[in-house]
Amino acid sequence: MAYIKSAALEETGYVVLDRYDQAADPKEWLDLEYVDWKSSGDTRFAPIASKTGTVECGGFWTGENPRTDKDGLWIDSQVAKAPNLVRRALEPGSNVGRCRVIELQPTPYGETLYNLHQDDNNRLNPEGTGWVVRGFFNLSDDQDSFFVLRDNRTDPDGEVRIALPAGAQLIIDTQRLWHAAYHPGPDPRYCLITSWESGPQLDDYIAKHHGVSRIESVQVSDEFLAEGQRIQDEKLAARAAALAARGEREWKPVMSEA
Numbered sequence: 001m002a003y004i005k006s007a008a009l010e011e012t013g014y015v016v017l018d019r020y021d022q023a024a025d026p027k028e029w030l031d032l033e034y035v036d037w038k039s040s041g042d043t044r045f046a047p048i049a050s051k052t053g054t055v056e057c058g059g060f061w062t063g064e065n066p067r068t069d070k071d072g073l074w075i076d077s078q079v080a081k082a083p084n085l086v087r088r089a090l091e092p093g094s095n096v097g098r099c100r101v102i103e104l105q106p107t108p109y110g111e112t113l114y115n116l117h118q119d120d121n122n123r124l125n126p127e128g129t130g131w132v133v134r135g136f137f138n139l140s141d142d143q144d145s146f147f148v149l150r151d152n153r154t155d156p157d158g159e160v161r162i163a164l165p166a167g168a169q170l171i172i173d174t175q176r177l178w179h180a181a182y183h184p185g186p187d188p189r190y191c192l193i194t195s196w197e198s199g200p201q202l203d204d205y206i207a208k209h210h211g212v213s214r215i216e217s218v219q220v221s222d223e224f225l226a227e228g229q230r231i232q233d234e235k236l237a238a239r240a241a242a243l244a245a246r247g248e249r250e251w252k253p254v255m256s257e258a
């Protein structure tokens, strides 16, 4: 039995929604409690809904009551500080798994390519139910930053680069697409990441906000791309050599966030 998926995400694996008027809301993300949690890049996270209802970032499939990334438990202390973020996460009316703000320190492009990963959103997800995808709402106004999407980690052909000004709203099948954020800084980037279950509610939400499955990539120079690719190659080779020296097998990055 297949999973329920969104037709809007079928072609490219992502949609970009209308831009949200982020400047109209207070900067609630600066009031939240953050925990150190290494993801793709130098990161901290502020969970608002988590597996246990406490301020922690563990995978939903771990520990007691293991489950897929659905039925997140809202954390009262965090919800009280971020009513607008909670309202936006709940707007689709879809089942919410984890809901958290990521804080990403400046990340050069080559590092971003090395950070490319696929999420493990659907472990333990029963077939016949909705496929878990993720919403990314950019909170800080990162005019020079972009989200990188690839079908293949090391193949730049077809790379998509989505701009990340304040109010950018993306929904991505992050288990399908390799993804990571390029962020030149100098300040940290903040983004609300929510796991949603695919289904009619999410489809209606995407339609309501005019989701488009193709955008024009942020333009960068050929030199910029080539240098990033060179650094990715170099870092992957160094990683493979380090693993080989320890007699370990190739590492496949599967992370819970980006």
Ligand SMILES: [Fe+2]
Residues within 6 Å of the ligand: 117, 118, 119, 174, 179, 255, 256, 257, 258
């Ligand atoms: Fe991710």
